[in-house]
C-alpha cells in the first residue's frame with residue numbers, strides 16, 4: 166500500500182505544476198499569501214481561522230476528522246524558502262503543537278487531521294496497522310521528497326504494556342526544515358484543501374510563573390532504598406541490570422504553555438532531539454531507531470558521569486567514564502540488546518567495538534552508534550522496528566523480561582510515556598523514534614518530570630540519586 170501511495174504521488178506531479186511556483190518567503194508577521202499552496206483567495210475573503218503561523222483565508226475547506234480515519238487523508242507538501250522557517254519552534258501556535266527538532270532542523274506541526282489512541286501490549290501493532298490503513302487510503306502530493314515531507318504522523322508510546330496509553334497524531338499543518346531546504350505540508354481529511362494559507366508569526370509563549378517543585382512518588386531516601394534492593398537482587402543473580410526511574414512534580418501558577426520549555430530545550434540542547442507529542446515533551450540524547458531509505462541507525466547510551474562546568478576537569482572525567490568497568494558493563498548490555506533486536510531486520514550491520522563519550526551540557530554518556538542496511542523496509546515500518554527494540558537495556562535492563570517485571574514491582578510509579586519511543590513516521594514507514602528521556606508530561610499547570618539510571622552490581626544508591634538529579638536538570642531549567 167505504501168508503494169501505491171508513491172504511485173499516486175507520481176500521478177499528482179502534473180497537477181502540481183499548475184499550482185504555481187514553490188517560492189514561499191518570509192512574512193514577518195504580516196498576513197500574506199504563501200505561494201504554492203493550493204486554492205486562490207476568493208474576492209473579499211479575509212483572515213479567519215488562525216492556526217499558528219498558517220491561517221485559512223477562505224472558507225469551504227473540508228473539515229478534519231480528528232476522531233479517526235473515516236475519510237481519506239489528503240496531504241500536500243510545498244517547498245518554501247528556508248528563510249521563512251529560520252526557527253521552527255517559533256512557528257508553533259499555543260494550541261496542539263507537535264515538535265521534533267535537532268540542530269534547528271526537523272518538523273513541527275499543529276492541528277489534528279487524525280489521531281489514533283492505543284493501549285496495552287498491542288499498542289505498537291495497532292497504531293502501525295491504523296497508520297498503514299490511513300496511508301493506503303491517502304492521497305499524497307509531495308514534490309519535495311525529503312525525510313519528513315508528505316504524509317507524516319507524530320507518535321508517543323507508553324513504556325509499559327499496562328496501561329500502555331499511547332498516541333499517534335496526524336497534524337493539519339507540518340512545517341519542516343532540513344539544512345537549506347524547507348517545506349510546508351497541509352493535511353486534511355475528506356477531500357482536497359481548497360483553502361489558501363498564509364504564514365503568520367505565532368505569539369511568543371508566556372513565561373511560567375510561580376514554579377514549585379516537589380518530590381514525586383518516592384522521596385530521595387525511599388528511591389535510594391529501592392536502588393539498594395535492586396543491587397542486592399543483581400548480586401544474588403536474579404538479573405544483570407535494571408534501569409530504575411523516579412519522578413518530580415512541578416506546578417506553575419498558570420497552565421504551562423509547552424512552547425516555553427520547548428524553545429529553551431531546543432536552544433540549550435541542540436544535539437538532542439527536542440520533542441513534544443500530546444503533552445509529553447523533552448530533549449532526548451538517545452535515538453532508538455532512525456530508518457531512512459533502507460538505512461537504519463541507533464544511538465545507544467548507557468553509562469553516565471555528571472559534568473562539573475570546569476572543562477579541564479570534565480575531560481578528565483570523560484576519560485574516567487571511558488575506563489569505568491561498571492559503566493562499560495552497563496553500556497555493553499544496552500548495545501547488545503539493540504544489536505540483537507536489529508539483526509533479524511538487517512542484511513549487514515556495523516556495531517563499533519567500543520563506545521565514545523557523548524558530551525551534553527549537564528552529563529556525559531558512553532555512546533555507541535549502531536548502523537545497518539535493512540532488508541525488510543517494504544514490510545516492516547520504523548515503528549515496528551522501534552517496537553522490536555523497546556525496551557532496550559538503556560531503559561529496561563538485562564534480561565529484559567526480568568527487568569521489566571522488577572521495574573513494575575519496585576519502582577513505585579507508572580512511567581506513562583517516559584522512556585517509551587517518541588518520534589515521527591512517514592507514508593513509506595521511514596521515520597525517527599527516539600527514547601523519551603529527559604522528559605516530562607504536562608497536564609495544565611502540573612508537570613511530571615522523569616529521570617532514570619541503569620543499575621548494575623557495582624551501583625551505589627547515593628551516586629545514582631545524584632545522577633538522576635543531573636538528568637532532571639534539562640527540563641527543570643527549561644521551566645524557569
Ligand SMILES: C=C(O[C@H]1C=CC=C(C(=O)O)[C@@H]1O)C(=O)O
Pocket residue numbers: 408410451466467468469530558559560602603615616617618619620636
Ligand atoms: C534512563 C535514562 O537514561 C538512560 C540513558 C542514558 C544513560 C543511562 C544511564 O547511564 O543510566 C540510562 O540508561 C534517563 O535519562 O532517564
